[in-house]
Amino acid sequence: MTWAIRPAAPADVPGIAALEQRAFATDRFNARQLRYLFTRARATALIAGDATAPLGYAVALYRRGAASARLYTIAVAAAARGKGVATALVDAIATAARARGCAALTLEVRADNSAAHQLYRKLGFVESGHLPGYYEDGAEALRMRLELAGISAARSTHLAPNLR
Numbered sequence: 357m358t359w360a361i362r363p364a365a366p367a368d369v370p371g372i373a374a375l376e377q378r379a380f381a382t383d384r385f386n387a388r389q390l391r392y393l394f395t396r397a398r399a400t401a402l403i404a405g406d407a408t409a410p411l412g413y414a415v416a417l418y419r420r421g422a423a424s425a426r427l428y429t430i431a432v433a434a435a436a437r438g439k440g441v442a443t444a445l446v447d448a449i450a451t452a453a454r455a456r457g458c459a460a461l462t463l464e465v466r467a468d469n470s471a472a473h474q475l476y477r478k479l480g481f482v483e484s485g486h487l488p489g490y491y492e493d494g495a496e497a498l499r500m501r502l503e504l505a506g507i508s509a510a511r512s513t514h515l516a517p518n519l520r
């Protein structure tokens with residue numbers, strides 16, 4: 357599987373909206389929200405893709421004056437899981453956030469999403485809080501945090517040249 361990570365563009369919205377529908381049971385982004393994230397938000401929006409289709413995507417948001425970025429969403433197509441796509445996306449987001457001067461990357465994850473927990477723990481995130489009733493269906497979120505100081509800019513091997 358040959359793939360690379362590149363910035364998201366409006367043309368990616370239909371493919372990512374379809375991926376989003378399949379990847380999440382609740383709290384999904386619709387096409388309008390994705391278009392905003394890919395074009396207007398203070399954000400880094402990245403696509404992992406091969407020549408034919410998006411394999412995954414991730415978005416980080418930045419708040420003016422904030423020392424941390426927030427990993428707002430990440431999903432990988434079922435057929436592409438277990439091959440390091442999410443790892444590469446998080447590494448690329450962390451590299452981009454550090455380049456913007458952020459000291460940390462934070463996120464919220466469903467307390468019952470063990471695959472995502474293991475991904476984030478493996479990448480060095482630590483739990484920093486619990487948010488009861490955070491999701492549409494009442495599920496609890498865990499808040500996690502990654503300090504960016506120790507992240508090497510060379511860690512992302514799948515970055516498109518313009519993102520390195």
Ligand SMILES: CC(C)(COP(=O)(O)OP(=O)(O)OC[C@H]1O[C@@H](n2cnc3c(N)ncnc32)[C@H](O)[C@@H]1OP(=O)(O)O)[C@@H](O)C(=O)NCCC(=O)NCCS
Pocket residue numbers: 379380430431432433436437438439440441442443444464465466469470471472474475476478
């Ligand atoms: C969670 C998700 C993004 C992982 O994507 P992925 O590309 O398969 O992840 P990677 O291949 O980079 O896996 C890296 C590590 O994460 C952990 N991991 C990933 N999937 C896992 C699973 N199903 N069960 C247990 N651990 C898992 C493992 O530690 C893995 O390392 P290993 O391969 O050495 O065991 C993907 O399963 C997904 O899109 N799920 C649905 C959407 C979602 O839950 N997003 C996260 C919202 S917070």
